[in-house]
Amino acid sequence: MPEQPLLPPDANPEARRAAVYLVMAQIPPGKVVSYGELAAMAGLGRAARWVGRLMSQLPDDTRLPWHRVIAAGGRLSLPAGSAAGHEQRQRLRAEGLTIINDRVDIRRHGWHSFEHSE
Structure with a gap:
């Protein structure tokens, strides 16, 4: 993850959204990333809450792998008990992840973009 944000702090919202979507689209099946890690990989620094808000606005028919983005x-x-929560758990299990006490083993299933950048 970059130490400094790749995007300038005053980058327009569309550029910020595009950066998040670009990174999110690259998360491979069977891997997960936290909101904070996604923000950092997208060059937004410590913008985990902003990424969470952005994801809550995704259309229902999005093809982005939103289910692979989890909390710290x-x-x-x-x-x-929610429909989205049920769908997320179902999708993650279908990709081979085990969920115990509403957690995924981040050490085993965590994704770092540099692992797949070759």
Whole structure:
């Protein structure tokens, strides 16, 4: 992850969204990334909450792998009883991830963009 944001702090919202979507689209099946890691990989520094808000606005029919973005420490932030939470858990399990106590083993399933950049 970059130490300094790649985008200038005053980058327009469309450029920020595009950067997040570009990185999110690259998360491979069976891997997860936290909101904060996604923000950093997109060059936004410490913008985890902004990324979370952005993701909450995705259309229902998005093809982006939103289900692979989770909270820090491997925690699934969508409530288990909600439709979106159920769908996220179902998709992650279909990709081979084990969910225990609403958590994914981030050490085993965490993704770092440099692992797949070759």
